[in-house]
Amino acid sequence: MKRYIFLLFIGLSALSCKKLIETGDPKNQLTTDKVFADSTSATAALGNLYAQFERGFEPNLTPNIGLYTDELNVTSTGTNESEFLQSRLSVTNSTNLGLWQVLCAVIYGCNDLLEKTKSSPEFPVSKVTQLTSEARFLRAYAYFYLVNLYGRVPLLLSTNAKSNRQAAQNDQTEVFQQINTDLQAAKQGLTEVYLGPGKTRANKWAAGAMLARVYLNQKNWAAAEDEASQVIGSGLYLPLDAAADVFKSGSKESILQFWTQQGFISSSANLLPASDTSLPAYPITDALYTSFEAADVRKSNWTGTSIVTTAGVSETYHYSAKYKNKEAGSGSPEYLMALRLSEQYLIRAEARAWLGRLPEAKQDLNVIRHRAGLLNTTAGNQQELLEAIARERRVELFNEWGARFIDLKRTGTINAVLGSYKNTWKPTAAWFPIPQSEINYNNKLIQNLGYN
Structure with a gap:
C-alpha cells in the first residue's frame, strides 16, 4: 500500500493544469489500469490525493500566504519569499506555480478516479459510492482554494484531452456551483463512519463542514447556519479539546485531518x-x-x-506553534488539521449575526472564547458582534489554510487592512497571477488584472 502511494505521489505531483488538459493518464511507474484493477489499489490512489494536500500544497500555502497578508514575517528572503512579503507576485513565481500545479494534480486525480471506478466491473456499488464521494469531496476542496486564490479558473470535470485542451475560464459563480454540487453529493454518499486511521478520510460531516465554509464564503447565511448546526448537532466532536490538545492526532474536535506518516506535519520544518x-x-x-x-x-x-x-x-x-513536532518519534503524533468544530461555531456565529439572531450568535462566539479562557463578548449590536467574530476568527484560525486571506476578501476589508499594513499593497493583489507557463500553453486563459 505504501509503495502504491509513493509512486503515485511522485507521478501526480509533477502535473500542472497544462498536463491536466493535455494528457489522459498521468505518466508514472504505476499505470492507471493497474491502479484501478481492484479496490485496494484504487483506495491507495485516493490516499495519494489526500497526501498531496499535506505534502505539497499546505506547506507552501501556509508560510507564503502568511507573508502575503499580515500574519508572518521572514528572516531570510529569496526572490519568491520577497514577492509574497510585498504582495507583488510575478507571473513566473515558482511557489505560485507550485500551488497551482498541486491543486490541478488533485483535480486530475479525482477526475481520473471518478471515471475509472464508475466504469470498472470489479467494484461493488458500495465501494464505488465511497470512493467517488471522497473524490468529489477532494475535488471540491481543491477547487475552493483554486477559485479563492486565482478567481476565474477553468472548470475541468474530466480527463478528456480533446475537450479540455483549450478550456476557457469559468466565472467564480459557476465554479462555486460545482463545488456545492460535489459537496452535496459527497455528503449524501458518505456516512458518519471514518475509514482508515483516525479521522483522515472524509465522512458525511466533513462534507457538511466544508459546505458550511463554502456557504459562508458565498454569503448564504441561512445555508451556512444550517450546515454548521448539523455538524455541531451530530455530537461527534464535543466537547472541545483544551487548547494544548487541539492539533494532536486524537483531537476530539477534528472533523478531518490529513494523515502524516512520521507524526509531524510538513509545515513544521x-x-x-x-x-x-x-x-x-x-x-x-x-x-x-x-x-x-x-x-x-x-x-x-x-x-x-x-x-x-x-x-x-x-x-x-x-x-x-500550533503544531509542536518536527521529527519522528513523538509520543503525541500530530496530523494536519483540515476541518475542526471551532470553525463551525464561528461560521454559525457569523451567519446568525447576519440573520439578526444576535443572542444565539453571541452564545456560539462565547463557546470559543470560554475555551480560550476569556469572558463573554461585550459586543452590543450587530456591527460590534460581526467585528468581534472577525477578531476571534483571526486569533483562532491564524496560519490555517489561508483563512486570514480568504476572510479579508470575503468581508471586503482586504484593501483597507493590507493597504494600511504594507505600502506595497495594490487592490489587484487580491488575486494571485495565473502562472505564465499555463497561459503560454493555453491561449484561452486570460491573466488577472495587474499582472500584464
Missing part, C-alpha cells in the same frame, strides 16, 4: 525553529501577536518565543 534560542524562519508579526487578549490561552499554547542573541544583543521573536 518551516515554522518551528531548531530551539528557543534559534532564529525562526517565519516569525509571526507584531500585528498578529498583539491581537490576542492578555488572558487568551491560545497565545501561550499556540505561539512560541525565541530569544536570539547576536554579538551580545538579544532580540525576541514569536512564532506559530
Whole structure:
C-alpha cells in the first residue's frame, strides 16, 4: 500500500493544469489500469490525493500566504519569499506555480478516479459510492482554494484531452456551483463512519463542514447556519479539546485531518525553529501577536518565543506553534488539521449575526472564547458582534489554510487592512497571477488584472 502511494505521489505531483488538459493518464511507474484493477489499489490512489494536500500544497500555502497578508514575517528572503512579503507576485513565481500545479494534480486525480471506478466491473456499488464521494469531496476542496486564490479558473470535470485542451475560464459563480454540487453529493454518499486511521478520510460531516465554509464564503447565511448546526448537532466532536490538545492526532474536535506518516506535519520544518534560542524562519508579526487578549490561552499554547542573541544583543521573536513536532518519534503524533468544530461555531456565529439572531450568535462566539479562557463578548449590536467574530476568527484560525486571506476578501476589508499594513499593497493583489507557463500553453486563459 505504501509503495502504491509513493509512486503515485511522485507521478501526480509533477502535473500542472497544462498536463491536466493535455494528457489522459498521468505518466508514472504505476499505470492507471493497474491502479484501478481492484479496490485496494484504487483506495491507495485516493490516499495519494489526500497526501498531496499535506505534502505539497499546505506547506507552501501556509508560510507564503502568511507573508502575503499580515500574519508572518521572514528572516531570510529569496526572490519568491520577497514577492509574497510585498504582495507583488510575478507571473513566473515558482511557489505560485507550485500551488497551482498541486491543486490541478488533485483535480486530475479525482477526475481520473471518478471515471475509472464508475466504469470498472470489479467494484461493488458500495465501494464505488465511497470512493467517488471522497473524490468529489477532494475535488471540491481543491477547487475552493483554486477559485479563492486565482478567481476565474477553468472548470475541468474530466480527463478528456480533446475537450479540455483549450478550456476557457469559468466565472467564480459557476465554479462555486460545482463545488456545492460535489459537496452535496459527497455528503449524501458518505456516512458518519471514518475509514482508515483516525479521522483522515472524509465522512458525511466533513462534507457538511466544508459546505458550511463554502456557504459562508458565498454569503448564504441561512445555508451556512444550517450546515454548521448539523455538524455541531451530530455530537461527534464535543466537547472541545483544551487548547494544548487541539492539533494532536486524537483531537476530539477534528472533523478531518490529513494523515502524516512520521507524526509531524510538513509545515513544521518551516515554522518551528531548531530551539528557543534559534532564529525562526517565519516569525509571526507584531500585528498578529498583539491581537490576542492578555488572558487568551491560545497565545501561550499556540505561539512560541525565541530569544536570539547576536554579538551580545538579544532580540525576541514569536512564532506559530500550533503544531509542536518536527521529527519522528513523538509520543503525541500530530496530523494536519483540515476541518475542526471551532470553525463551525464561528461560521454559525457569523451567519446568525447576519440573520439578526444576535443572542444565539453571541452564545456560539462565547463557546470559543470560554475555551480560550476569556469572558463573554461585550459586543452590543450587530456591527460590534460581526467585528468581534472577525477578531476571534483571526486569533483562532491564524496560519490555517489561508483563512486570514480568504476572510479579508470575503468581508471586503482586504484593501483597507493590507493597504494600511504594507505600502506595497495594490487592490489587484487580491488575486494571485495565473502562472505564465499555463497561459503560454493555453491561449484561452486570460491573466488577472495587474499582472500584464
